[in-house]
Amino acid sequence: MATVIKHGLVFQNGRLLHTDVLIADKQIQTLGNNLTAEHIIDASNLLVSPGLVDLHVHYRDPGQTYKEDVITGSLAAARGGFTTVGAMPNVLPVPDTPALMSKMVQNNQTNGRVHILQYGPITKNEDTDELPDYAALKQAGAFALSNDGKGVQNAQTMYSAMQQARENQLLVAVHAQDDSLFNHGVVNEGPAAEKLALRPISELAETTQIARDLLLAQKTGVHYHVCHVSTKTSVCLIRMAKKQGINVTCEVAPHHLLLTEDDLVSDDAYYKMNPPLRTKNDQAALIAGLLDGTIDMIATDHAPHALQEKTGGIAKAAFGITGSETAFSELYTKFVKPGIFTLTELLNWLTIKPAQVFGLKNAGMLEPGMPADLAIFDLAHVKRIKEQDYCSKAINSPFTGDEVYGQTVLTMVAGKIVYQKEQA
Structure with missing residues (x-):
């Protein structure tokens, strides 16, 4: 009909x-x-918009379905206006073999209410220096690679991963985090950490790994994509890299646009995410980066957790917040209504641009035949x-x-x- x-x-x-x-x-x-x-x-x-495209979600399926599963996660996406999403591979078990990847892809297609694209991991189990068979993972349905939630610590491992990803025409999407500088922190290094007596996270944990990876991406020619950029320095590094012709793209999460560490006024774990909420200067740089094209797109980093994992204070709580159901309305209300972004700009960052960045031919546009x-x-x-x-x-x-x-x-x-x- x-x-x-x-x-x-x-x-x-x-x-x-x-x-x-x-x-x-x-x-x-x-x-x-x-x-x-x-x-x-x-x-x-x-x-009336093309279905929104969110290429950074966590559906916890398999292994942690008490938090979320493909059905509820994709229903949340649909309620937020998203019709295409990219699911991260930090599940149990990590889909680092063709059989596990095929099983996840099948589950996504059978139970997903929206189109669910599946990331494969950069390294086996996301915490080793051994690389999976990228060609086999791609054949089994992986559309890109990511260890999101964990940074690749060893430079040689990342260099080899980029070389092999380039050979297999797979985008590498990274969670930039040097663990030695992250140092088990829980909130941004600054006044809020001091006021609440919480272990700080230096911005260097993010920026030094981006700097390293940009040089590796320049050498290998891989399409290097930075997830949830959160600092002014990160934006500056990516801006310079783009001017030098490095094949780099990046995304920003709504919560880093909407909130800063100043919003962390009490020991409330609903404000705990990784990367953490940063400063107002960082927030301003993220907004400017979107407007000048340095930041390519917006992605939610939808990270559901069970209630008991987000209670009892920031120090011991899990990182992450949900985002699928609030992203468009929050961004429209806080940025378009006051005239900071235009409606066409916001829609572009949520539809056309993510589809272009990830080479999705059947998403992001309302055109005859689509x-x-x-x-x-x-x-x-x-x-x-x-x-x-x-x-x-x-x-x-x-x-x-x-x-x-x-x-x-x-x-x-x-x-x-x-x-x-x-x-x-």
Whole structure:
């Protein structure tokens, strides 16, 4: 059955225009005025966007499904307007063999409510210096490589990994962290750490490894992607590297744009993430980096945890917060509404750019012949973020209680509605 989405403000090819969208046979058929079909979705006064693309999520499946699983994680993504995600491989067991990778890919396809792309690990078990068979992992379904959650400590290991990744045309997405400088810290080195008497994390843990890897990427020619950039120095390093022609891209997480260490006013583990919340100067550099193109895209680093893992104080709590269900509305409310970003800029960082960076041909655009993956947002009405509304198993978000615009009304994957807001 054909469907027409009518009267919406449509983000199409980098522009916003008032048009109808005709969907049939799981694809976008055409865009135009006065289109008709058996099924009509009225999008009057609503934004119609390509499905958002989030290439940094953690679904804990297999091995830690008490935190999240593919079903709940992908439902959370759909509720946030995301239709394509990239799942990190820090699960139990790590999918470092073709058999384990195939099993994960199958589970993603069977139980995922959105398109789930699967990362393979850079090193075996993510904590060794032995490399998996990248060609075999790619054949089994890995779309890129990452040890997210852990930095590759040995430079020779990273150099070899980049060489082999380049040979197999696989992007390497890194969590930049030198453990000797990280030194078991829990919050950023600064006033908040001192005030709360918490072990500090030096920004050098991130920046020195980025500097090392940029030189290795220059030598190997690999596509090197930096996850969750969080410091001014990191942005400067990447900006210089891009000017030198190094094949580097990077992402920023919403929480590093929205929050700083100044928001850490009590021993509240919902503000504990890795990299940690940084300074206002770092935050300003991240915003500037997005606006000048140094930072390519936004990715949530959706990191669900069980309640008991985020209680009892920062020192012993797990790192990470959820992000899928709050990202668009928080960013729209805090940046687009005040005029810091334009709506087209925000949508570009959440749709077109991640698809381009990772070479995804079937995501990020509303074009005839593309899969009918889209999201509809209400930009006009305010809503309070409530724990009971989350589709994720986890509630570890510092944004609960915020009043935001830009709630998701409907999400569609391959022409099928996978999330629809309940009518009030």
